[in-house]
Amino acid sequence: MIVIIFPNSSYAHITGNTAQQWINTQENVKIQFTYEPEKPLIDSPTVLKFSVQNLQTGQHLKDLFAKVTIINRQTVFKSNNITVTDGDFSFYSTFPNDGTYQVILRINSKDYAIALASFKVIVPFQPIGTINLSYTIPLILPAVIVGIVGFIVVASFLIVKRIYEKKVVRRVGIILPSEE
Secondary structure (H helix, E strand, O other), X not given: OOEEEEOOOOOOOOOOOOOEEEEEOOOOEEEEEEEEOOOOOOOOOEEEEEEEEEOOOOOEOOOEEEEEEEEOOOOEEEOOOEEEOOOEEEEEEOOOOOEEEEEEEEEEOOOOEEEEEEEEEEEOOOOOOOOOHHHXXXXXXXXXXXXXXXXXXXXXXXXXXXXXXXXXXXXXXXXXXXXX
């Protein structure tokens, strides 16, 4: 699983089809979460976005530390401390298999734990697999060359065959319907 962290991104408030939220009334915290694309592809980057807010005012909480753990049946990924200066942060992650992943977020301030939240990322089944253009583009040129060479060989064979048949017909003296 590959992760690239972008801690200083700002989202205001997260919305969309994949938006999820977790509320802790005791600590007065709301955490919003979403991911893009809406249907993640296996082994392709997916951005995970978080927004940590005051439940009453909606203002972003500042100067926090986050730890993210991503779990599924076969994989566990744990991040190091992520500095969250303005309440919003994101990172890119890849998911090696289809299925449901649990994203566990722990938010701490300098002195104490503020929140522990859980979210889901659904990576749909992809029976054909994913097409990664960075791997397929180098294969296109050789495939085109093989196709052109194959076409030339078949066309040459048909032309030579036709010429040979005409020579044989002339020697034997058979008149073809097209020569009448």
